[in-house]
Amino acid sequence: MTTLLVKGGKVIGPSGAVDADVLVDGERIVSLTVPGAITTADKIVDATGKYVIPGGVDAHTHMELPFGGTFASDTFETGTRAAAWGGTTTIIDFAVQRTGERVQDGLAAWHAKAAGNCHVDYAFHQIIGGVDDDSLKAMDALVAEEGISSFKLFMAYPGVFYSDDGQILRAMQKARENGAMIMMHAENGIAIDVLVAQALARGETDPIHHGITRPAALEAEATSRAIYLAEVARDTPLYIVHLSASGALARVAEARDAGRNVFAETCPQYLYLTLEDQLGAPGFEGAKWVCSTPLRSKHESHGRDLWRGLRTNDLSVVSTDHCPFCFKDQKELGVGDFSKIPNGIGGVEHRVDLLYQGVVDGQLSLERWVETIATTPARMFGLYPRKGVIAPGSDADIVVYDPNGRTRISVETHHMNMDHSAFEGYEIAGKVDTVISRGSVLLADGVYGGRKGHGQYLRRGLSQYLA
Ligand SMILES: [Zn+2]
Ligand SMILES: [Zn+2]
Numbered sequence: 001m002t003t004l005l006v007k008g009g010k011v012i013g014p015s016g017a018v019d020a021d022v023l024v025d026g027e028r029i030v031s032l033t034v035p036g037a038i039t040t041a042d043k044i045v046d047a048t049g050k051y052v053i054p055g056g057v058d059a060h061t062h063m064e065l066p067f068g069g070t071f072a073s074d075t076f077e078t079g080t081r082a083a084a085w086g087g088t089t090t091i092i093d094f095a096v097q098r099t100g101e102r103v104q105d106g107l108a109a110w111h112a113k114a115a116g117n118c119h120v121d122y123a124f125h126q127i128i129g130g131v132d133d134d135s136l137k138a139m140d141a142l143v144a145e146e147g148i149s150s151f152k153l154f155m156a157y158p159g160v161f162y163s164d165d166g167q168i169l170r171a172m173q174k175a176r177e178n179g180a181m182i183m184m185h186a187e188n189g190i191a192i193d194v195l196v197a198q199a200l201a202r203g204e205t206d207p208i209h210h211g212i213t214r215p216a217a218l219e220a221e222a223t224s225r226a227i228y229l230a231e232v233a234r235d236t237p238l239y240i241v242h243l244s245a246s247g248a249l250a251r252v253a254e255a256r257d258a259g260r261n262v263f264a265e266t267c268p269q270y271l272y273l274t275l276e277d278q279l280g281a282p283g284f285e286g287a288k289w290v291c292s293t294p295l296r297s298k299h300e301s302h303g304r305d306l307w308r309g310l311r312t313n314d315l316s317v318v319s320t321d322h323c324p325f326c327f328k329d330q331k332e333l334g335v336g337d338f339s340k341i342p343n344g345i346g347g348v349e350h351r352v353d354l355l356y357q358g359v360v361d362g363q364l365s366l367e368r369w370v371e372t373i374a375t376t377p378a379r380m381f382g383l384y385p386r387k388g389v390i391a392p393g394s395d396a397d398i399v400v401y402d403p404n405g406r407t408r409i410s411v412e413t414h415h416m417n418m419d420h421s422a423f424e425g426y427e428i429a430g431k432v433d434t435v436i437s438r439g440s441v442l443l444a445d446g447v448y449g450g451r452k453g454h455g456q457y458l459r460r461g462l463s464q465y466l467a
Contacts, residue, residue: 001026002042004439006398008035009047011390012370013054022052024396027438031392045434045444047400053370054390055089055120055397055437056352059377060241060265060319063093064113068342069333073324073417077452079348080119082415084442084450086349087432089397090378090387090458092123094152098160099130103138107146111457118455120437121397123383125150125183129160131167136174143178147459149382150181152241155222156189156292165229172233179462181237181381182230186222186248187214187293196339207286210338211275211294216302219293220247227255227262237466239380240264242321244293246305253314261466263380265317266306268354269345269422274298278422287331288420290341291321307363310372317380318355318372322348326419345422349414352399353407353428360429382461396439405431 004024011020011032020032023041063079065072074082076093083091095110097103107126114122126142128135128151142148153168154161163171168184175182195213204212223240230238240252243264255262269289273279275297278289289295296302309315323344325331334341347354355373358364364372378388385394407428411421435443435450442450 004043004045004396004436005038005041006045006047006052006400009050009052009400011052012366013390014367014371014375017366022390022398024439027396029390029392029394029396032390045400045441049404050433051366051401051403052390053399053401054374054388055399055435056087056373057090057377057383057388058083058088058320058322058348058351059092059317059381060321061091061093061348062321062323062344065096065323067323067344068340070325070330070342072344073326073330074322074346075417076114076117076122077119078417079322080122080455081450082349084119084435084437085415085432085448087352087399087401087435088348089120089435089437090122090383091120091348092125092381094127095124096127097129097135101130103128103135103142107142114457116453119442119450119452120455121458122455123381123458123460124148125152127152127161128163128171131163131171136170139171139174139180140178143180149179149460149462150183150239151175152183152185154185154189155226156185156187156192158189158193162189165225168226169229169233172230172236176234176236181239181463183239183241184226186219186226186240188218188222191218200337200339205336205338207284207290207338207341208275208280210290210341211279214292214294216245216247216296219245220251223248224251227251227260230262231260235261237261237463238263242267242293243315244270244302245296246300246302249305249309249314253309256314263316263465264314265319266309266315267319267321268347268351269295271303271306271358272354273422274303284335287334287341288327288422289345290331290334290338290343291323291345292343307358310364311368316372317377318351319377320347320351322346324416324418328419346416346418347422349416350409350423352432353430354423354426356401356430357428379464382463383458384464396436398436399432400434402431402433405433407431
């Protein structure tokens, strides 16, 4: 085994910051010691003046997702390479069962895409696009045999992924039996489709109408309905994905205050970008920021409320919902009809930096930064303490972060397979310095040394937030 010593840095964990050296043997962390106690190792990473944090865990990505007649433009290879550049060393992607397909076939297809191609470790959630006797049985099998303990359902996209309330209730009851987490895309898709048809009939075809036809009230309504349905299913664990709006957050906070098994994530795009400034960009430009749930109005309090939710733990996790589409030939499918624009924003490379900017701006503590990007997603989805923490026995997934560095986000410098950046020109007062995955140095001194095939499939246990 080769040893690696990360020395001189400040190790950040949920319980605080501590000056410590981190000794790695092979793929695991073996000890944290007082600075200078160990002086020799096969390899030494100097972290003096820098933060040492667990590798990021992005619990929501969509590599190669088929959507709207095309595919998300990052493969598992390009997407996990970009993740590594940005300090994320674990992704949880969504295997897809579409209506009419067998769950196991969808999962097998996802394994085939990912196996041997990933630069960092990966796990799967399973999308259930057709709840019936067969897929309910498959949920048990995935939990017991495949290390998949969370299932995403959709209250939107009728005819593609949509589940009606009866189907949702049945899946929730099944999850209550087998211990799994239900993840919910909470938007009232039936009502949204009416608004979309009405807008198009009025000739309102620009990208901003994607946002206008998905009002915050329909996210709040669906979030509330999901919370009530989960209550009927004997408080089955419920996780609201890509929460974007104040009203939905209020429903989650209320459920959490009542002691319910309700959790939620948000994404960097909802913290920084808005309906008017991005989705409302002139001409067809706004198509770059078409995603669902949509960006919200800057004239309301959404962004501010989401930062507060992160501080108060009403929002537990920040994921990216990384679902990139190129502008040319992909987003352009929706010229003249916003409803044909593929939904998604690419950001897997920038989450660690964008949330660190929240620390610089006084929105989050250092400890809360690490919790929301690494520790909590690992615990939420049954990967802790293998992932999400710097501790003896954990995988040596370590990021050295330089608070004196600077990062400028641009299509010119990013590594995602996209012809534009949703965060073009954003300046971060910090920089990912060194990235280590299971003891292998993927990035150091600006030189990338990772390779496809290094990343391994992670079988997950049940969520560790449940009694
Ligand atoms: Zn979704
Ligand atoms: Zn998603």
